[in-house]
Amino acid sequence: MSNDAADLLVGASMDFLRNFSPFNRMEPGALTFLAERAVLAFHARGSEILTPESGVPSHFYIVQRGKIQARQTGQTTVTEYTSLTLGPGECFPIGAISARRPSTNAYVAVEDSFCFQISADDFLHLMQISPVFHLFCTQYIASLLSQSRQQLQSTFAQRAAEQQTMTTALGKLIEKEAVFVTPDTPTRSALERMSELHLGCMVVVDAERRPVGILTQSDLLPRVILAGFDLARPIGELMTANPHQLPASASAYDAALEMATHGVRHLLVVDSDSVLLGVVSERDLFSLQRISLRQIRAGIDNAADIEALQRASKDIRQLALNLIAQGIGAEQLTQFISALNDALTRRIIILARERHELVGIDFAWLAFGSEGRHEQTLSTDQDNGIIFRCAEPKQLKDTRARLVEFARTVNEDLAACGFPLCKGNIMASNPELCLTLDEWKSRFGDWIREPDPQALLNASIFFDFRVLYGNERFGDQLRSALNKGAKGNSAFLRMMAANALKVMPPLGRIRDFVVDEDGTIDMKKSGARLFVDVARILALRTGVESSSTVQRLRQGSTKIGGMSPEEVSAIIDGFNFIQLLRLRSQHLETEHDSAEDNRIDPESLNELDRRILKEAFRQARKLQLRLKLDYQL
Amino acid sequence: MSWLSRLKNARGNQPPLSAEAERALEAWHALAESAHEQPHFESRYVVLNTEATGLDLERDRLLAVGAIAVDGGLLHPQDAYHAQLEPLPGDALAGLLGFARNSPLVVFNATFNRTMLERAFSRMLGFTPEFLWIDLYFLLPSLFPERLERPGRLADWMAAFEIETFQRHHALGDAWAIAQLFLAAQSRALSLAVTSPRALAEHAQAYRQKIKV
Numbered sequence: 001m002s003n004d005a006a007d008l009l010v011g012a013s014m015d016f017l018r019n020f021s022p023f024n025r026m027e028p029g030a031l032t033f034l035a036e037r038a039v040l041a042f043h044a045r046g047s048e049i050l051t052p053e054s055g056v057p058s059h060f061y062i063v064q065r066g067k068i069q070a071r072q073t074g075q076t077t078v079t080e081y082t083s084l085t086l087g088p089g090e091c092f093p094i095g096a097i098s099a100r101r102p103s104t105n106a107y108v109a110v111e112d113s114f115c116f117q118i119s120a121d122d123f124l125h126l127m128q129i130s131p132v133f134h135l136f137c138t139q140y141i142a143s144l145l146s147q148s149r150q151q152l153q154s155t156f157a158q159r160a161a162e163q164q165t166m167t168t169a170l171g172k173l174i175e176k177e178a179v180f181v182t183p184d185t186p187t188r189s190a191l192e193r194m195s196e197l198h199l200g201c202m203v204v205v206d207a208e209r210r211p212v213g214i215l216t217q218s219d220l221l222p223r224v225i226l227a228g229f230d231l232a233r234p235i236g237e238l239m240t241a242n243p244h245q246l247p248a249s250a251s252a253y254d255a256a257l258e259m260a261t262h263g264v265r266h267l268l269v270v271d272s273d274s275v276l277l278g279v280v281s282e283r284d285l286f287s288l289q290r291i292s293l294r295q296i297r298a299g300i301d302n303a304a305d306i307e308a309l310q311r312a313s314k315d316i317r318q319l320a321l322n323l324i325a326q327g328i329g330a331e332q333l334t335q336f337i338s339a340l341n342d343a344l345t346r347r348i349i350i351l352a353r354e355r356h357e358l359v360g361i362d363f364a365w366l367a368f369g370s371e372g373r374h375e376q377t378l379s380t381d382q383d384n385g386i387i388f389r390c391a392e393p394k395q396l397k398d399t400r401a402r403l404v405e406f407a408r409t410v411n412e413d414l415a416a417c418g419f420p421l422c423k424g425n426i427m428a429s430n431p432e433l434c435l436t437l438d439e440w441k442s443r444f445g446d447w448i449r450e451p452d453p454q455a456l457l458n459a460s461i462f463f464d465f466r467v468l469y470g471n472e473r474f475g476d477q478l479r480s481a482l483n484k485g486a487k488g489n490s491a492f493l494r495m496m497a498a499n500a501l502k503v504m505p506p507l508g509r510i511r512d513f514v515v516d517e518d519g520t521i522d523m524k525k526s527g528a529r530l531f532v533d534v535a536r537i538l539a540l541r542t543g544v545e546s547s548s549t550v551q552r553l554r555q556g557s558t559k560i561g562g563m564s565p566e567e568v569s570a571i572i573d574g575f576n577f578i579q580l581l582r583l584r585s586q587h588l589e590t591e592h593d594s595a596e597d598n599r600i601d602p603e604s605l606n607e608l609d610r611r612i613l614k615e616a617f618r619q620a621r622k623l624q625l626r627l628k629l630d631y632q633l
Numbered sequence: 634m635s636w637l638s639r640l641k642n643a644r645g646n647q648p649p650l651s652a653e654a655e656r657a658l659e660a661w662h663a664l665a666e667s668a669h670e671q672p673h674f675e676s677r678y679v680v681l682n683t684e685a686t687g688l689d690l691e692r693d694r695l696l697a698v699g700a701i702a703v704d705g706g707l708l709h710p711q712d713a714y715h716a717q718l719e720p721l722p723g724d725a726l727a728g729l730l731g732f733a734r735n736s737p738l739v740v741f742n743a744t745f746n747r748t749m750l751e752r753a754f755s756r757m758l759g760f761t762p763e764f765l766w767i768d769l770y771f772l773l774p775s776l777f778p779e780r781l782e783r784p785g786r787l788a789d790w791m792a793a794f795e796i797e798t799f800q801r802h803h804a805l806g807d808a809w810a811i812a813q814l815f816l817a818a819q820s821r822a823l824s825l826a827v828t829s830p831r832a833l834a835e836h837a838q839a840y841r842q843k844i845k846v
Contacts, residue, residue, distance in 0.1 A: 004715060005699065005700075005701075005713035005714050005715035005805055006710060006711045006712075006713050008713075008715065008799075008805055009701070009710035009711075009713050009805070009809065010710050010711065011799075012710075012798075012799035012809065013710055015799065035710070036710075036711060037711075038710070039707040039708060039709050039710070040707065040708035040710075040813065040816065041706060041707050041708070041816065042706075042813070042816035042817050042819070042820050043820075044817070044820045044821065044824070047820075065795060065796070112794065112817060114813060114816070117707075
C-alpha cells in the first residue's frame with residue numbers, strides 16, 4: 001500500500017492549517033502530529049456538535065469550512081458574549097477540553113460546515129509537545145477568565161442580592177415616616193404619641209432634625225415607672241443621649257453588626273447631613289430570622305453561668321448557619337462570628353474574674369491566629385495568651401501564677417462553649433504565654449533576630465495578635481515594638497517571604513486544580529494561607545496596625561504601591577471567596593454530622609464556583625509573584 | 634482450478650505481480666462478502682477516483698487511481714491510497730483492492746469510473762471484482778435538489794458546497810473533494826432515513842430510473 005497518498009492529504013491539511021494562527025507558528029513536528037490525526041467531519045446546518053450535556057468533550061474541533069456558533073447555555077453567563085460565531089481556522093472548545101469538564105457553550109452549525117477533529121488525548125498531547133499551542137490555549141483561557149471575572153462577580157452579587165435582603169441599603173428598609181419630638185417635649189405627650197402609633201421607641205431631635213437621643217419601651221420600666229419620673233418634665237432629661245446611628249447607604253449587615261456589637265435593638269438612619277430619616281429595628285432586619293442577633297447578644301451579656309453561655313454558643317452557630325444559607329458574604333459573616341465570639345469570650349472572662357482574685361493586676365487577654373485576624377471559621381480552636389504589667393519584680397512569680405490559674409478557668413470554659421482546647425497548648429494558661437510586655441517584646445525580638453523554622457511558625461501565629469479584653473494599650477505598645485523590629489530587619493522578612501512561597505496555589509497546568517490523593521484541596525493550607533501569609537509580611541513591612549488579612553492587604557498595598565486598587569480588590573475578592581467556601585463546607589459538613597475540616601473537592605462545586613475558585617487561586621499566584629519580585633526569591 | 638492459476642492464465646503476457654501484490658489479492662479473495670446493511674457510522678466507505686488520458690471510454694487509458702476512506706462518518710487523511718498505473722499496473726490495481734477490501738465504493742460518475750476500472754481489473758488482473766457501487770452523480774441531486782436540480786459536473790457540486798481541494802484533475806485531489814461531498818450526502822441521507830450503504834446505492838439507482846422517464 002502506498003503512503004504517498006496519506007502524505008499528500010496530511011500535507012494538504014497542514015497547508016490549510018498554516019493559514020491560521022496559532023498553527024502558522026506551530027513547531028513543524030507538532031503541526032505534523034496534528035494534521036496526521038485530524039479527521040474531517042460534516043455538520044449539517046442546525047446540528048449540534050457539542051453541548052454541555054455531552055459531558056467532558058471527547059474531541060477538539062477546528063473549523064475547516066462553514067460557520068459554527070457558540071451559544072451560552074444555562075442561567076449563568078460566564079463570558080461577555082451570549083453567542084459567538086466561529087469560522088475557518090478557529091477552534092473549540094479550548095477551556096472545557098483543557099480542564100476536562102463539560103463545555104459551558106453549545107456549539108451549533110449555523111451553515112453546512114466541515115470541521116477537523118482530534119481526540120481529547122491527542123489534544124492534551126499536542127499541548128505537551130507544542131509550547132506555541134500550549135501558550136495559545138492558556139492565553140485563551142486566561143483572557144476568557146479575566147474577561148469573565150467581572151461577569152461572574154456581578155452574577156454572583158446579583159444572585160446573593162436576590163436571595164436575601166441583607167445587602168439592602170438601610171435607606172430602603174425604612175418603611176414608616178420618621179416620628180420624632182424635640183428635647184423640650186413633655187414626656188407625657190411623647191409617650192402618648194408612642195402609644196398611639198405603636199412605636200417601640202421615640203427619637204429626640206434638635207432643631208435641624210438631627211438625632212440627639214432615643215427613648216425605647218424597655219427604658220420605661222426602670223427609668224419612668226420604677227423611678228417615679230414626673231411625666232411633665234421634658235423628655236430630654238429621660239432619653240439616652242448620643243443614640244447609635246448609621247448612614248442610609250449602610251447595609252442591613254452593617255446595622256445588624258452594629259446592633260450585635262452594642263447590644264441595641266433600634267438604630268437611627270440618617271442622611272449625609274446627619275438628618276433623621278427613620279428608624280430600623282432589629283425586627284425589620286431579622287423578621288425572618290429565627291434567632292436574632294440581639295437575642296444572642298442579650299443571652300451572652302446576661303449569662304450568669306457557663307450553661308447559659310453554652311446555649312448562646314449554640315445560637316451563634318445556628319445563626320451563622322442561617323446566614324450562610326442566606327448567601328451572606330464571607331467578610332460580613334466572619335465579622336459576625338467574630339463579634340459574637342468576642343462577646344462570648346469577654347463574658348467568660350468576666351465570669352472567671354469573679355472566681356479569681358485579680359484585683360490590682362493590669363492585664364490584657366490576647367487572641368492569636370485566625371481569631372486575632374477576625375477570621376474565625378466555625379471550627380477554630382483556641383489560640384490565646386495574656387500580657388500583663390508587674391511593677392514589682394518580687395511579685396512577678398505570684399502575679400503570673402494567679403493569672404495562669406485564672407486563664408485555666410477561661411480556657412476550660414471556652415472549651416465547654418465549643419472552642420476546642422489548642423493541641424499545641426497555645427493558650428493563656430500556658431505560663432510561657434502569660435508574659436509581661438517586656439517578655440513579649442523580647443520573645444518577638446528573638447524570633448525576628450533568629451528566624452529558624454520554629455520562629456517563623458511562631459511568627460505566623462503570634463504576630464496576628466489583638467487585645468480581646470483588658471488594657472488595649474498593651475496591645476498597641478507590643479504592635480509598635482513588633483512593627484519597628486520587623487521593619488528594620490529585612491533578612492527576617494525575606495525568610496518569612498521564602499516560607500510563605502513554599503505553598504503554591506493548587507492550580508494545574510492542564511487540569512484546573514492540583515488535588516491531594518483523596519481528590520480534595522485543603523482550603524486552609526493551600527487556600528487561605530496563601531493570602532494570609534503574604535498579608536502578614538506586607539503589614540510588617542509597611543507597619544500596618546490591623547491584624548485582619550483584608551485590611552493588611554488593602555492598607556499595605558496602598559503604601560507599597562505598584563498595584564492598582566482594582567487589582568487589590570480582585571485579590572481580596574479571591575481571599576473572601578476562599579473563606580466563604582471554607583465556611584460553606586463547614587456548614588454542609590455539620591449538617592451531615594461529620595467532622596468539620598477545610599477540605600473541598602473541586603469536582604463537587606458547580607461550574608461557576610469552580611471558575612471563581614480558579615480565579616481566586618490565580619489572584620493568590622499574582623500576590624505571591626509580587627512577593628517573589630519584592631524579595632527577589 | 635484455483636483463482637490464482639486462473640488469474641495467471643488470464644493475465645497472459647502482463648508483467649508478473651510482485652509478492653506484495655499477490656498477497657494483497659490473496660487477502661482480498663479471502664474476504665467475506667458484506668450485506669452492506671450496517672448503519673453509516675459502522676461503515677467504511679471507500680471514495681474512489683480515476684485519472685485517465687481522456688474521457689473516451691473506447692480510446693483513453695487509465696493513468697492513476699486515488700482512494701480515501703470515510704470510516705464511521707469521518708474522513709481519514711491517513712487512510713488513503715494513490716497509485717500511478719505505470720510501470721506496474723497489476724501491482725497498482727492489486728494495491729487498490731488491498732486498500733478497498735470489501736468496502737462499498739463511492740464514485741462520482743460510475744459510468745466512466747466504474748467502466749474504466751473494471752476494464753483495467755479485467756485486463757491487468759484477469760477478473761472483475763464485485764463491489765457495491767454508489768454513484769454520487771445521481772445520489773447528490775436526489776439528496777440535495779435545492780442545490781442542483783439535475784445531475785451536474787463535479788465542479789458544479791464543489792461550487793454548490795464551496796468545497797475546495799488541493800489539486801483538481803488529480804486522482805487523489807478530486808477524490809478529496811468527492812469524499813467531502815460524500816460526507817454531506819451521508820448526513821442528509823441519514824436525515825431521510827437512508828441509513829446503510831445498500832440503501833444509499835438503491836436511492837441513487839432509483840433516482841437514475843426516475844430521471845430516465
